[in-house]
Each structure stands twice: as structure tokens, then as C-alpha cells.
Amino acid sequence: MRVVKTIKQLRRAVKAIRLKGGKIGFVPTMGYFHAGHLSLMAKAKRECGACVVSIYVNPKQFAPHEDLGRYPRDLRRDSTLAEKENVDILFIPSDNVVYPKSFLTYIDVEKISRTLCGQYRPGHFRGVATVVAKLLNMATPDVMYLGQKDAQQAAVLKTMAADLDFPLTVRVMPTVREKDGLAMSSRNVYLTARERAQAPVLYRSLNLARARIQKGERSAAGIIRFIRKNIARHTEGKIQYVACVDADTLGPLKILKGRVLIALSVFFGSTRLIDNVIIPVKKPREVQN
Numbered sequence: 001m002r003v004v005k006t007i008k009q010l011r012r013a014v015k016a017i018r019l020k021g022g023k024i025g026f027v028p029t030m031g032y033f034h035a036g037h038l039s040l041m042a043k044a045k046r047e048c049g050a051c052v053v054s055i056y057v058n059p060k061q062f063a064p065h066e067d068l069g070r071y072p073r074d075l076r077r078d079s080t081l082a083e084k085e086n087v088d089i090l091f092i093p094s095d096n097v098v099y100p101k102s103f104l105t106y107i108d109v110e111k112i113s114r115t116l117c118g119q120y121r122p123g124h125f126r127g128v129a130t131v132v133a134k135l136l137n138m139a140t141p142d143v144m145y146l147g148q149k150d151a152q153q154a155a156v157l158k159t160m161a162a163d164l165d166f167p168l169t170v171r172v173m174p175t176v177r178e179k180d181g182l183a184m185s186s187r188n189v190y191l192t193a194r195e196r197a198q199a200p201v202l203y204r205s206l207n208l209a210r211a212r213i214q215k216g217e218r219s220a221a222g223i224i225r226f227i228r229k230n231i232a233r234h235t236e237g238k239i240q241y242v243a244c245v246d247a248d249t250l251g252p253l254k255i256l257k258g259r260v261l262i263a264l265s266v267f268f269g270s271t272r273l274i275d276n277v278i279i280p281v282k283k284p285r286e287v288q289n
């Protein structure tokens with residue numbers, strides 16, 4: 001595995017793979033790897049032959065009151081884990097490589113950046129889209145691999161790639177979970193033992209909601225009320241939002257139909273956890289048959 005820090009080194013290493021006729025799969029991350037990250041690397045390696053991973057904690061996607069300063073970091077451990085996944089290139093740029101002093105250009109994916117998490121984190125997806133556009137131009141991959149855990153991020157980046165004609169495919173892979181259902185996240189290390197014990201209720205609530213929908217429930221408000229009640233009853237978490245939206249457009253739904261994304265964000269202390277499920281909803285008649 002080559003560990004590179006500058007754009008020039010990255011381009012040279014990518015070119016060497018291309019000269020051998022290899023395809024490149026790219027996994028952008030903020031590091032502090034867990035099995036979710038590693039699943040994306042394994043998939044990229046399997047499907048493309050070569051895998052480029054970036055680790056960059058992007059300051060432009062954190063608001064001033066958010067956890068940029070204390071975001072967990074362990075480059076040595078990350079590097080060992082990436083090597084085990086047979087990653088070809090690990091790109092670890094510093095802030096001045098990504099954002100030189102002259103930097104002025106931002107990407108704003110309108111509308112779908114404003115709903116769900118975007119309502120509460122203004123500017124977050126602008127930061128994400130900007131840095132990922134830059135990383136894509138640096139790494140020039142054939143395929144970019146993203147996790148379903150960050151459903152809105154995946155939708156924003158898919159839209160950006162399509163709208164700006166990035167010559168690549170975006171693949172969104174399933175959420176990897178702990179045994180008790182908690183979605184893996186670098187931020188889970190912030191949880192106290194008590195919060196950690198309560199956190200699996202989020203996924204449990206989403207699954208209970210899925211069961212209700214499968215039994216015929218079609219009211220978004222009903223499902224949202226049910227999930228909110230369940231989280232309030234079994235945890236001390238503070239709900240930021242629970243929403244039912246169209247999985248592709250992220251547009252709001254009153255009646256559940258098509259591919260429904262149920263997404264939520266809950267604070268456990270100062271730790272913000274997100275989770276979601278996508279549920280294909282058939283028309284009521286098809287359910288009865």
C-alpha cells in the first residue's frame with residue numbers, strides 16, 4: 001500500500017495503476033475506521049481491482065459548535081486496517097493541500113441539501129459536496145463507494161456527480177451494524193456506557209416501523225409518531241427529527257409509497273446519532289394478495 005500526502009504523489013500512483021489497465025474504486029472517509037469503512041474498501045477492491053482510500057477530516061463540513069476538534073483520529077491504526085484490506089493507495093492530505101489560501105469555490109446541491117440533517121446543519125452538505133468534488137478530481141476513480149448509513153450524503157453526492165457530469169459510477173452499500181443493531185460510526189466512541197446501551201433502540205424502532213408498514217400502515221405521520229414514542233419510551237435521547245421521505249428525491253411523503261426512506265437523528269448527550277432504513281412500499285392491494 002502506498003501512503004501519499006500530496007496531489008502530485010496521488011496522481012502519479014493512480015497513473016501507475018491505470019497504465020497497467022486497472023480500474024479504480026474510491027472510498028472517501030474521515031478515518032477512524034470501523035467495519036463499515038472496511039466493507040466499502042473490500043467492495044471497491046473486489047469490483048475494481050484497485051482501491052484508493054482518502055482520510056480527511058474536512059473542516060468545511062463542521063459548524064463552529066460541532067466536533068471538528070475532538071473528531072476521533074488514529075492514522076496508525078487506520079493505515080494497518082487499510083493495508084489488511086489490500087488498499088492500493090491511502091491518501092492523507094493536510095488542510096493546506098485541500099484548501100490552499102487562494103481557495104474560493106464551493107458546490108451547493110440545492111434542495112436535497114436542505115432537508116433532513118441539512119435543516120439542522122446549514123452548510124454541512126455544501127462542505128461535503130465541495131470536498132468530495134475535489135477528491136474526485138484528485139483521485140479520478142471509475143467508481144465511488146458510499147455508505148447507506150449517511151443516506152442524505154449519498155443522495156447529495158449522487159446528484160452532484162450526475163449534475164456535474166463526473167465520469168464515474170456511484171455505488172451505495174448497506175449499513176454495517178454492531179451485533180445489537182447500532183449502526184457503526186466513528187462517533188460511537190463518544191457514547192457513555194448508558195447511552196451505548198440505549199442507542200440500539202433507534203434501529204429497533206425503525207424495524208418496528210417497517211413491520212407496521214408491512215402490515216399495511218401507509219400514513220407517514222402515523223409512522224413518525226410511532227417511532228418518536230418508541231424512542232422516547234426506551235431512551236433518554238433527544239430526538240432531532242424523524243422523517244419519511246422519497247428515497248431518491250428526499251421529498252416529503254404524507255402517504256407512504258414507492259421507495260420510502262425513514263431517517264432519524266437523535267442526540268445522546270452531545271453525541272448526534274443518525275440511522276435510516278429504505279422500505280419498498282407496495283400499493284395496498286398488492287399487500288393483501
Ligand code: AMP
Nearest residue numbers: 029030031036146147149150175176184
Ligand atoms: P465517514 O468516515 O464517517 O465520513 O464515512 C466514510 C464513508 O463510510 C461514508 O460513505 C459513510 O457513509 C460510510 N459509512 C460510515 N459508517 C458506515 C456504516 N456503518 N456502514 C456502511 N458505511 C458506512
